[in-house]
Amino acid sequence: MVTARFADFISLNSQAHGMNLRYSYPPHPVAFVPREVIHGYIDGNDPITGQPLMQELVDALTLPLTEQENAPVIVRKPRHGRLLPADTEENLNRLFLENAWTDGLPIVLPTEERVAEMLTGTDHDPQEVVGRMSVTTHEERLDYTVELVAVNAIMAGCRPEHLPVVLALAASKQASMPSSTTTFISMMVVNGPVRNEIGMNCSSGALSPFNFANSVIGRAWTLLSINLGGAKIAENFTASTGNGVNYNNMCCGENEELSIWEPFHVQKGFKANESTVSLFRGWTVIGFGDGHAGRMAEVMKNVGMAGATFIVDPLAAKNLKNEGFKTKQELASYLAENAKPEIPRPRMPTADNIDFVVVGGEWNPFWMTTDFHYTHTFAIDKWIPKSGIRKDPRPLRMPAAINCSEGVCGLPGIPH
């Protein structure tokens, strides 16, 4: 049994898996509705077939299998060509929108010339398979090459200098907005020298739309998820409300220069001079927090978080160090102990599930709380050309965020 809201999806999905299962569809939803409503569903009809639900279930168990049911076949998705039919710019923009190959915002059309230029951003063969992705756990994965990643990077507005980061994202095989009726959101944090080489913002407003690299790379992950992960609204993207974070995926760099803790990627086993992108996933962002570690524990406890990723302004990190937490690990252990609910739950907070990234420009010692689960960190360097990041003669840069100058910000007893 599957609720009627998923009838189309289940039908297609079964065929793709070579199964002709007999489904019955009670009305949707059955979750979070009063018991008497469910009772009514049992006595009522399947809204898809119009037949009494319980008789349908009995029939599903007792009516002989049909010829078709006895000979299930796998219905495969067809492959498509590399190029689309030539058309005008206006018509092609319409085609991309109407096929939902975009996020609804204007795109840069991936002409052959632009793709060739984008591919100068890496030494890898354009036809090299980078990975396969799906926004669901069970659907058919889609294969993609370096060239297809470049196509989506162009659409997002990227330049060749951004391609190595986008390729590292694609190599993660991780979609930024997986299928769920809950609304998953993702975050990507870049560490290492590449942040500064491509002009990423790790400082003031790093998570806001004031930086070219942060904006287009974050958007590229969304387009990868749509076109390489196969996300389709109402087919397999079933988020009840959705979330604006899905547009950009909180793309930023860690402010290693102002952080008093070791960089996030070093914490995960990489060298400080390696460039990486770390990925996080969850549902919740609580945008404002201030004060001591006890307040962090209170927020986790109140929201019922079993894990968390805190986005910490460098000043807040210094405050926390002043409070006695010399390392992120010490702080995580404290929070795991103090965020425990009075009534035990199946998933209790553990230090392993609590992470910190230092982002911000020291306007104030604030932190953000998320329920994000850290998944993996991926190497960027392998995608960078041997000759180095391929920059434009005049790299495109928006006005840079200003870091606090020496002696102006900071806290007593903690060196800047």
Place this chain on the structure above:
Amino acid sequence: MAKKKETLLTVLDPRGQPSGIFGQCLTPESSPGDIQDPLAQPTGEVRPVRMAPRLDSLDGKTIYLVETGFAGAYDFLQEIQDWFSSNMPSVKTVLRRKQGSMFTNDPPLWDEIKEKGDGAILGVGG
């Protein structure tokens, strides 16, 4: 005035290609975080699966009602169990929760159903 001829552009199709590789259910030992981590999720090719032969009738049969882990499903299956008690009392129903989550496999339960049951209703996905 003659209409200016518009330039035609050739662009690449942005979509990935079907791979023939599908996601598979997680093992019972999987960590809760694996569902958020595609690198921790098993994948493989799929083969057509035939359904088991149907029963002649449900009289005197044992039907397992398997709750697969979605919210509201257990209450729903309890209502189905009540319906069988009231309307088809000769049917014995066994209500069970699948171990793990909606994403995990439960081979011991499938073995139990094969040994002790005559049929099964799984649900409710939603």
